[in-house]
Amino acid sequence: MTILALFLSLTVGFLSIQFFAKAFNIYEKIGFSFILGIFYQSFLLFLISLVGIPVSLSSSIIISTLLIAVFLFLNFRADKKAYQFSFQEQDKVKTTFGWFLMVGVATYLIYGAATKCLFWPIAEYDSMTGYDLMAKMIAKEGSFNTSIFQYPFSNAYEIARFIYPPLVASGFAYFYLFGALNAKIYTLCLFVSFVLAFYGLLRKKTSDTVSIFITLLMLVTPEMFSHVSLGLTNLPNAIYTSLSFICLFYWLESRSNSYYIASLLLMAASMWSRSDSIVFVAGYGLVFLFDYFKTKEWLKPLIYVVSCFFVFMIWNLFIKINVGANSSDFFVKYLFWDGVKFGQIFSKAFDLMLGSGTLYGITFYVFVIFLALNIVDIVRKIDLLVVFTVSTWLLYTFLFYQIDYGFAGSIEAYLNASYKRGLFNFVPLAWFFVAVSPMSSKWLGKLDLWLLR
Amino acid sequence: MGKKQKAQDQVSVKKGIPVVKNLLVAAVLGVFIFTVFRENSGYNWVWQSLIGENLKFVARSSHLNESQKYQAKFGIDAAALDYVKQNTPENAVILMPPTAILMADSASFQFKKDLGGIKVRNWALDILYPRKLVYFDEKEKNKYAGSISHVVVMDGWGFEYLNYKPETRNNFDVLAIKN
Numbered sequence: 001m002t003i004l005a006l007f008l009s010l011t012v013g014f015l016s017i018q019f020f021a022k023a024f025n026i027y028e029k030i031g032f033s034f035i036l037g038i039f040y041q042s043f044l045l046f047l048i049s050l051v052g053i054p055v056s057l058s059s060s061i062i063i064s065t066l067l068i069a070v071f072l073f074l075n076f077r078a079d080k081k082a083y084q085f086s087f088q089e090q091d092k093v094k095t096t097f098g099w100f101l102m103v104g105v106a107t108y109l110i111y112g113a114a115t116k117c118l119f120w121p122i123a124e125y126d127s128m129t130g131y132d133l134m135a136k137m138i139a140k141e142g143s144f145n146t147s148i149f150q151y152p153f154s155n156a157y158e159i160a161r162f163i164y165p166p167l168v169a170s171g172f173a174y175f176y177l178f179g180a181l182n183a184k185i186y187t188l189c190l191f192v193s194f195v196l197a198f199y200g201l202l203r204k205k206t207s208d209t210v211s212i213f214i215t216l217l218m219l220v221t222p223e224m225f226s227h228v229s230l231g232l233t234n235l236p237n238a239i240y241t242s243l244s245f246i247c248l249f250y251w252l253e254s255r256s257n258s259y260y261i262a263s264l265l266l267m268a269a270s271m272w273s274r275s276d277s278i279v280f281v282a283g284y285g286l287v288f289l290f291d292y293f294k295t296k297e298w299l300k301p302l303i304y305v306v307s308c309f310f311v312f313m314i315w316n317l318f319i320k321i322n323v324g325a326n327s328s329d330f331f332v333k334y335l336f337w338d339g340v341k342f343g344q345i346f347s348k349a350f351d352l353m354l355g356s357g358t359l360y361g362i363t364f365y366v367f368v369i370f371l372a373l374n375i376v377d378i379v380r381k382i383d384l385l386v387v388f389t390v391s392t393w394l395l396y397t398f399l400f401y402q403i404d405y406g407f408a409g410s411i412e413a414y415l416n417a418s419y420k421r422g423l424f425n426f427v428p429l430a431w432f433f434v435a436v437s438p439m440s441s442k443w444l445g446k447l448d449l450w451l452l453r
Numbered sequence: 454m455g456k457k458q459k460a461q462d463q464v465s466v467k468k469g470i471p472v473v474k475n476l477l478v479a480a481v482l483g484v485f486i487f488t489v490f491r492e493n494s495g496y497n498w499v500w501q502s503l504i505g506e507n508l509k510f511v512a513r514s515s516h517l518n519e520s521q522k523y524q525a526k527f528g529i530d531a532a533a534l535d536y537v538k539q540n541t542p543e544n545a546v547i548l549m550p551p552t553a554i555l556m557a558d559s560a561s562f563q564f565k566k567d568l569g570g571i572k573v574r575n576w577a578l579d580i581l582y583p584r585k586l587v588y589f590d591e592k593e594k595n596k597y598a599g600s601i602s603h604v605v606v607m608d609g610w611g612f613e614y615l616n617y618k619p620e621t622r623n624n625f626d627v628l629a630i631k632n
Contacts, residue, residue, distance in 0.1 A: 096470070097479035105486060112504030119511045121519055122579075123526045125568050129575035136582050147585070151574070152594035158575070181519060213482055222495030226503055358495040451475055 002185060005178035006034070008064035009189075013037025015071035019078060021258035025204070026091040031197025032262065034189050035239065039269035040067055042170040043311075046144055050318075054142030055170075057177045094208045094448040102212040109220055110192060110228075117188045117229035121181075122172075127231040130161025135172030135183055144170070145322045160330070163323060165315045167273035168233045184231050191228045194239040195219050198428060201246050205436040207448035217366075218431040223359040224424045233274055238424035240270035241280050246432055248284065249385055252291055264304050271311040276422065279399055281308045283392035287384050331402045341411065342401055348415045349397050352423065359420055360427060367430035370437050377438040385436075389429045396422055523580065529562050530570040534580045537605060537627045543583050546597050547627065548604040549574075550611060551589040561608055561624040603629050 013033035017024060024032070044063050045055045053059055093099065122132040137146035144166055153159040171190075172183035195215060202211035219225060227235040244266035251259035267284070270277040288301035353364045371378065371386065378386050400419055405411050434440060490496040514525070520538075523531035541547060549555075555564055555572050569576045574588050585597045592598050604614045605627050612622065617632035 097475040098482045101479050101483055102486075109499070109504060112508055115511050116503070116507040119507075119514075119522070120526070121522055123523070125576070128569065128579040129573060133575055133579040133582065136579070140583050148575075148578075150596050152591050152596075154591070209478070209482075216486070220496060220499055222499050222503075225499055229503075356495075357493055358498070361493050361495045362489060447478070451478060452470060 001179040002175060005060075005175055005180070006185075006189060008061070008068075009034050009037035009041060009174075011037070012040055012064055012067045012071065015068060015075060016040065017262075019071055019074045020261045023254075023256045023258035024262075025200050026088070027196050027200025027203070029200075031193045031195075031200055032243075034193040035197065035243070036262075036265055036269070038171050038174065038186070038190070039167065039240075039265065039272065041174060042167050043272060045170055045174070046166060046315075049143050049145075055138055055144070055173065055177070056142055060174060060177050093203075094452055096209050096448060096451045098209045098451075099212050102209075102216045106195070106212070106216045106219060109216075109225070110195070113191070113225065113228040114188055117184045118182055120229065122184060122231035124230050124232055126161055129158075131164065131169045131233060132172060132183065132231055134162055134166070134169040135176055138166075138170060138173035139176040144318070149323050157330075159323070163319045164233060165272045165275055165312075167269060168231075168236050171236070172231065184229065187228060187231060187235060190236055190239055191219075194243065197243055198246075198432075201243070201250070202432065202435050204250070206441065206445050209447050209451065210435060210440070210444045214431050214435040217362070218428055221360050221363050221424075221427045223420060224427050227421070227424070232421070234421035234424050237270060237274040237277060238427070240266050240273060241277055241425045242428035242432075244270055245280070245284075245385075245388055245429060248287070249388075249432075252287070252384055260300060260304075264307055267304070267308050268311045271308050272315070275312065275316070276396070276399060278312060279395040280392050280425070281305060281312075282395055283388050284308075286391050287388050290382060290384060290387060330404055331399075332404050338401075344411055345401050345415065346397060348412065349400075349419065352415070352420045360423065363427050363430050366434055370434045370439065373439045374437045385429070385433050389426060389433065393426055396425070527565065527570065530565050531580065533562065533564070533571055533625060534577055536625075538581055538584070540627050541581075541584055541603050545603045546585045546587060546600045547581070548592075548601045548611070548614060548630075549577070549586055549588045550605055550607045554607050554610045557608070559608075601630060603627055 010033045013036040014029065016036060017029050017032055021029070021032070041060065041064060044067070045060065048059060048063065049055050122128060134146060134148060137148055138144060141147060146162075148162050168186070171186040175183045175186055198218060199211055199215045202214055206214075224235060224238070244263045247259045247263035247266060250256065251263055267277070267281065270280065284301075285305065288305070292298055292301070352359060354368070357365065374383075377383065397419075400415065403414070405414060435444075490500050517525065520531070520535040523535065537547065549571075552572055554560065556566065564571050571577050574586055574591075578584075578586055587595045587598050587601055601614075604611045605625075606612055606623070607625050609622070611628075612619070614630050615628060615632075616630060619626075619628060
């Protein structure tokens with residue numbers, strides 16, 4: 001039955017991509033299939049539960065089948081051959097010895113993570129007292145307004161994990177409905193899909209050998225890689241957010257609707273996984289503003305931002321009405337200045353990113369080096385990838401400045417537990433920049449041609 | 454890139470892979486990965502512990518079932534909750550002892566003192582769901598307090614909620630409140 005669950009998610013996602021993303025290569029298409037498919041399923045299961053239809057195995061199968069029928073129809077109407085799937089010239093990998101070596105190392109790492117992930121049941125405190133429990137309740141009770149909200153809560157921190165947007169909880173619930181004993185198969189499928197999609201996106205801008213090398217360095221980022229075998233929300237959130245921005249980057253460059261729609265859907269999914277993704281939408285605002293001065297394009301950015309806010313609001317309203325709580329309850333809702341707190345947070349942020357290198361390996365060191373190497377081009381061309389990465393990092397860090405730490409013990413402990421996981425969002429962006437920066441493109445972009453000539 | 458250049462590239466690519474250049478680049482990439490994985494404590498941890506040791510552990514522990522895996526992670530807390538799970542129906546509403554009893558230094562079972570464990574309602578609920586839990590300390594506020602069907606007895610606490618005298622008085626047990 002777990003295979004059926006996976007098949008349905010993949011098929012729904014793949015058919016939607018066949019419809020709207022004709023510019024995608026095969027790696028992007030396969031990679032994005034599960035990532036988008038499970039989001040559609042999660043969102044629709046939530047919507048049907050709002051109108052009183054229980055979330056169940058039957059309703060999950062019916063919804064997935066309906067989605068498949070709709071996308072098949074849309075594909076057929078748009079192009080009668082659209083459902084046919086063929087290997088294109090752009091999909092052929094220029095295989096080199098280095099490429100095989102990197103694929104071998106990446107496969108071993110993913111195999112190891114998969115083995116650990118599927119062996120151990122969900123045992124993380126945040127998940128056991130939050131997303132996993134919520135998932136079991138959604139699957140058993142058939143509603144997102146679960147019996148957990150009937151229990152008394154002694155503090156806001158205790159309820160926080162139940163009022164997170166429900167992508168991860170409903171992703172787990174979906175697999176529980178299909179009889180999975182271990183819901184972490186959701187995280188694993190998401191990660192494997194992510195690696196493939198990231199590689200597919202990279203090879204549009206650089207050689208296959210460099211793409212797989214950077215993909216390997218990205219996936220093995222220690223703290224982030226450890227989350228593949230955990231049942232938490234941070235990695236799924238980072239997957240959606242980072243892929244969303246990379247797709248947006250391609251849209252800004254090519255104006256291809258494939259990437260615009262993919263980016264919008266991914267960002268909506270990001271909002272459906274954690275509310276703090278709102279800072280990334282704010283970062284998009286800045287990018288859209290820069291873009292507006294160049295292109296005068298405003299409608300698509302407007303639709304983009306409104307759609308993301310819609311997803312944000314729909315869950316927050318649901319929680320406000322049914323539970324009376326709000327994910328913004330932990331924030332100081334006015335601007336203030338506290339130099340000590342500001343210094344504490346930013347110095348801790350730098351320490352986590354560039355301290356011992358234990359958490360993120362060489363990621364942020366290499367990013368800083370490539371920033372320096374490319375500084376002239378970045379300033380001259382106003383590199384929107386850098387604008388977005390740096391501005392959202394500042395916003396994200398500032399978000400932690402606005403938190404009321406009364407409930408969390410100490411700032412230090414909270415940053416150690418929470419802030420460091422949010423940095424996952426920036427890991428793929430940092431490596432993407434390293435791969436596609438002007439300097440890298442100049443020296444490494446044609447590595448395969450040189451190797452194969 | 455012009456069409457002519459592209460055609461030239463394709464023609465030259467078809468001639469075969471130049472072994473020396475490829476081996477050289479593969480070696481450079483391999484040495485880089487090897488060095489980084491060995492020298493950086495984070496990557497080293499991933500390679501040695503997260504992957505290496507876990508693969509070995511999984512290979513020799515494949516016989517464990519779900520509850521044994523929880524017990525391997527959480528010890529006595531998971532064992533106690535599994536016992537409660539095995540001895541109550543899914544629709545049970547279970548009264549749990551006060552924290553002072555669960556966490557007493559003199560308690561016959563020393564449960565987790567740090568994060569999680571039987572003392573945390575939602576943590577225990579994740580293992581016991583769909584059973585409902587009423588912790589004694591929050592009994593007044595818990596909506597399910599009026600429909601308690603079972604009680605977890607510990608170190609003499611809890612027997613007073615039974616409407617019968619049990620044959621044995623174990624240090625830890627879960628009992629139906631009505632005989």
